[in-house]
Amino acid sequence: MTATSAHAEDANRPAPKAVLFDTFGTVVDWRSSLIRQFEVFAGETGVAGNWAAVADAWRREYAPSMNRVRVGASPWKTLDQLHRESLATVLSELGIAGVRPDDLDRLSLAWHRLSPWPDAVEGLQRLKRRYVIGPLSNGNVALLVNMAKFAQLPWDVVPGSDIFRHYKPDPEIYLGVCDLLSLAPHDVMLAAAHGSDLAAARSCGLQTAYFPRPLEYGGPGARPLDPGSAVQQDWDILASDIEDLATQLGA
Amino acid sequence: MTATSAHAEDANRPAPKAVLFDTFGTVVDWRSSLIRQFEVFAGETGVAGNWAAVADAWRREYAPSMNRVRVGASPWKTLDQLHRESLATVLSELGIAGVRPDDLDRLSLAWHRLSPWPDAVEGLQRLKRRYVIGPLSNGNVALLVNMAKFAQLPWDVVPGSDIFRHYKPDPEIYLGVCDLLSLAPHDVMLAAAHGSDLAAARSCGLQTAYFPRPLEYGGPGARPLDPGSAVQQDWDILASDIEDLATQLGA
Secondary structure, three states: OOOOOOOOOEOOEOOOOEEEEOOEOOOEOHHHHHHHHHHHHHHHHOOOOOHHHHHHHHHHOHHHHHHHHHOOOOOOOOHHHHHHHHHHHHHHHOOOOOOOHHHHHHHHHHHHOOOEOOOHHHHHHHHHOOOEEEEOOOOOHHHHHHHHHHHOOOOOOOOOHHHHOOOOOOHHHHHHHHHHOOOOHHHEEEEEOOHHHHHHHHHOOOEEEEOOOOOOOOOOOOOOOOHHHHOOOOOOEEOOOHHHHHHHOOO | OOOOOOOOOEOOEOOOOEEEEOOEOOOEOHHHHHHHHHHHHHHHHOOOOOHHHHHHHHHHOHHHHHHHHHOOOOOOOOHHHHHHHHHHHHHHHOOOOOOOHHHHHHHHHHHHOOOEOOOHHHHHHHHHOOOEEEEOOOOOHHHHHHHHHHHOOOOOOOOOHHHHOOOOOOHHHHHHHHHHOOOOHHHEEEEEOOHHHHHHHHHOOOEEEEOOOOOOOOOOOOOOOOHHHHOOOOOOEEOOOHHHHHHHOOO
16 A cells, blocks of 8 residues: 555555554654753763763664563563663663763663654644554553653553563564453554564554654664664555654544 | 642652542543433433433442452453443343343443543643543553543543453552552552542552542432442542642642
8 A cells, every 4th residue: 555545444454443653763753862861961960971872772772682571581671671771781881981870760761751753743643533542662651651741642541561561572562452452453553663563563463554764763874773673564554754644544 | 638738749748740540430420421321322222221220230230240350259351341241230130121232232331431520621631731640440441541532531541450450449450550650659649539449549558639529329419339438538638629639739
């Protein structure tokens, strides 16, 4: 289906009842938000560092840290806990000294204070009038609730990964969210800027919507930190951003 | 503490970070909303009944049906499932014939379409500006999400009982919600029109706010279906309704 032919419902695809979103990178701009918070911290404390490099190295630890939980090499840990551990590792590896434990606590929660992409809030407000909307994210509930308060994301429901004790791409989280909403997978659409996430959702029976976020990893030429995010399939909807998704879904 | 001396924070009580609400009876008027939906159904189908008596009998099954789950006499069932079973029982006991299985499916979900008390939406909108707000209810997530869409309740988070597989007054649900929010119990306030609910929350360490709903069971003289709801203690806040609670909490 091409972007121009997609609409709320067509012969091959019933209208979804819920439209759920990957969050980091898809709804919020994690990279510039982290760098901004590191720079504020540096200004307050005098701790010096290449904060773009810290943000990228921190994000590079993201999938491996969850994978250790997914394969059972680690007991369940929330994303907040994983973020704290991986930030400590990154700061040590990059030789950044002077970050005290309470600073580490506070900086670990920088993911609670991520700014939305410019189209996100208005697009979500439009979708909310017609659909149940929420994140379908690896974030824990507290992280996602605080992010929503900070970024003014008008979610109807916030099913964090800690409810399921599974991380994407485990099917348990995609199917678990559908179950909590009392919806069949084909009544739920995942929207994401990452193909690997959509592929996993599709294998669980969910509908899929893709839009690109070319600035997620920095400038327009920056490459994804996770190559799997570039996976391409014939997604149910191709959009330019969340406002366009709302238009295509008749909202 | 009296209503006039309460405010967002005082020497004995820190300001909460989240204010959570019992829903049925406290935020929404279940009785008149059910009767209204039964009357629409009767008008469409010609099925005759004393719908106020049906609503009251249905509600009377509420606590016993959950208690069977709580004590292990029944496997876990969502409130939607319990509502369907108990409505079938009630219709049979009251001799109301002609309700087909698909009607029963639809009527069972009448709890998804309950109207708010007149102060609820404005009061919650005010509280939302300063606090994390959400239900702390025996409803399952789908019920609470659909209720919020119907009644325009601006929740930040919707932690239904099916996440915990426990019903109030089990401590697992009060403490489980605090855990999901990454908050200590003393940072969370439960607001309810039922003393038994507040007493259970207090025993878990939560703050408590009470306001009466004199019309919950019908006219001003109607008695509670559950005598425990009339339990009185020296709650942290006494309010007249949700708007007054918002005022007392500085929102």
